[in-house]
Amino acid sequence: MICMQKMGTRSIALMLIVLLAATSCSKNKRPTSLKPGKTSSKTGLAYNGKDGFEVKQYKALPAGPDLVYIEGGRFTMGSLEEDVMTRRDNPKRTVSIQSFYMDQTEVANVHYLEYLNAVQRDSSEEFYSKALPDTNVWFNELSFNDSYVTMYLRHPGFRLYPVVGVSWVQANDYCAWRTAAVSQANNTAGAAAAGGKKKKGFSFGKKKKAEGEAVATAEAAAPAPQLRIESGYVMPPYRLPTEAEFEYAAMAMIGTQYSDENQSNSRIYPWDGSTMRQPRGRKQGTMLANFKRGPGDYAGIAGKSNDGAIITQEIRSYPANDNGLYDMAGNVSEWVYDVYRPLSNSDVNDLNSFRRDGYQDDSKNYDTKNANSLVDDKLRVYKGGSWSDVAYWLSPGTRRYMDQDSATAMVGFRCAMIATGSHKE
Template sequence: MNLAKYLCYAAVGTLALASCKQGPPTSTKPGKYSSTTGLEYNTEQGMKVADYQGIPEGPGLVFIEGGRTVLGSSEEDVAMTRDNVERTVTIASFYMDEAEVANIHWLEYLHFVRKDSAEEFYQSALPDTTVWARELSFNDPYVDYYLRYPGFRYFPVVGVSWLQANDYCTWRTAKVNEKLAGEGDIEDGGGKKKGGGLFGKKKNADAPADAAVGAEGTGKSKIAIENGNTLPNYRLPTEAEWEYAAQALIGTQETGNENQENKRIYPWDGRQMRNPYGKKMGQFLANFKRGRGDYAGIAGSLNDGAMITEYVYAYPPNDYGLYNMSGNVNEWVQDIYRPLSFQDEEDLNPFRRNGFLDKAEGYDKKGYQSLIDDHVRVFKGGSWKDVAYWLSPGTRRFMAEDSATAAIGFRCAMINAGSNK
């Protein structure tokens, strides 16, 4: 054996021993050298590889372990829409807010928007509090007090359109990542620190509107994704994610196999709406309209206890630890509405972002024969003013993305970046 071959075999053996000793590289332990080129990281010529300990903890989020499920309505289709027929899909793991976004969170948003952004955007971010006003009902006090009175701080924000909810997600992403990156400062392309407004600049502000959200390709201020010290975007959940999280079938999983004991009609076991166990036996498990004219029960023995909305942490959470996935308020999701989404979407992370395969031209909105176009969005979950039928996760409705009501709120979600678990 010549010397060159001997040295080659010796080098391979050394690398093999090192590999056996240290194990294969991982995201959190990539090693000092590239496993394909042997070049050293973090040198003058080598690539910079930042320390990474996993995705940072996102405020307010709960981990939702993904998997296979059957989406679709489990209740009788009383409206005969046939717009959510059962089908098997797989949903990747993700994160979701444990509770609905509350009034105090929206007031915080308004505080920073007014401080950092243009007055025009501040005005557009204000919820429509007149959604409480009814010609034949005395709900007038809620118009003035529901959003701002301290007693309603942790009640779900309402009067918010789908478009406004998306803007909130963008702002929340920026604020959380600014904090993670260091007291609200972000790094520009030249390594300098700077801050700036999000939605339209104040006078004399020099940061671009998209700086704080880390927009790629601007050549200006951004947070480097490669550093791994910031969170992915907060966003509205897809309809499939929302429905999967509401089902919480992880609570019916048998240990050691892939069987589930039962399919749930609601986010809890059984067909009943009342708690069948313990000291709270007989208490309703959600905030909904029990019947015509009956929103809460009788004085001295109020059951669901809420004539309108309720504290976002009221009622027992489901098996993922999520509160009020049925009742209290309906919740916006990302998807545009189409009645045949169930047959068009893919079976891995299904999502309808536009009219692909089902064009808006097929719906006669101009002729008043349809309400469907590319600007109507799905909402889910039932609310304080809905009957029990709409509390089933498989039911779905839609409304224009720029509209708002006193019965629709939202919560945020986030991908589980870099992991399948």
């Protein structure tokens, strides 16, 4: 009897302790950006009152379709390869990159055709014509690539091959349209959650076609006007990744580190080692990317094709890197946001490095009039190496450039987006 009384007393005591702990936790619960609480921790005034400050609590939006979260950090930017071009434009430098999102894959033909369909319906004929990829990038007087000119973009067999023939300007227009398209779904859900009205219909840059106005401005891609940024349901804009973001995401150094911030090795390519083949496992010896092994060798011999692709290949055909990103080397090179300058790695800030124009290195310093230089503010960087490149260009630290209105069969793109607030799996 005494033993049972002791057990009962002990149980009651444990219950009281649990209740006290729960009460204490609820009182001391830390406010977060997503759940800031009902009152201001600085003034004590209630949020969302009749005359109060509106601070709605909301459920965080999921990342946009196909986006992969890239945790930020420091890394050594620049090439680890010998500077065979002797440009001296990619010296090594330690920089830090804020967390961001990046497309898991390159934008494929089917994705760009979706964009063209929307533009054709909602924009002027002039802008639709400007949005079309240049399919003649496949044409060569001394090659029979004619079938790619007519088939590559639109034939169903090439749907998931990366789009090419797209200029830097066209890639940015796609990013603006995608922002509007994805925001439409979020705005519909957000307006309902915020108690607003659903917006009917959607158009991208719809203007008076009779006037032939060019469209596709950032304003045309803005989210529905009834939702403010403070609502939390406004999608950050899609954009091209910066050069530093692309290089950081491609290197994927998160796969080489120990728990104490030391890294076991650096990387020449988006994978470990100095070779282009799987070093071990069931697929040992197979290629990790498609590229040109040497003069005239785009794929190896029939039956033992080294990478399975004479030209481009379907997205996700080769292993993802440690960030979960596909084709960060090979397949097609990719446009990045930056203007090209030879000394960018030395000049730009060491936090979120980016060169938007010729600041501190004006184009007038370069002799373009006498054809002694190509450098101006319309020259944009592309990275990653392509199906037509030798292995040297597959190293993320290498840099090349091209006019922002130019296009080739070797350059495509993918999108990126800022990561807002904290990230929890």
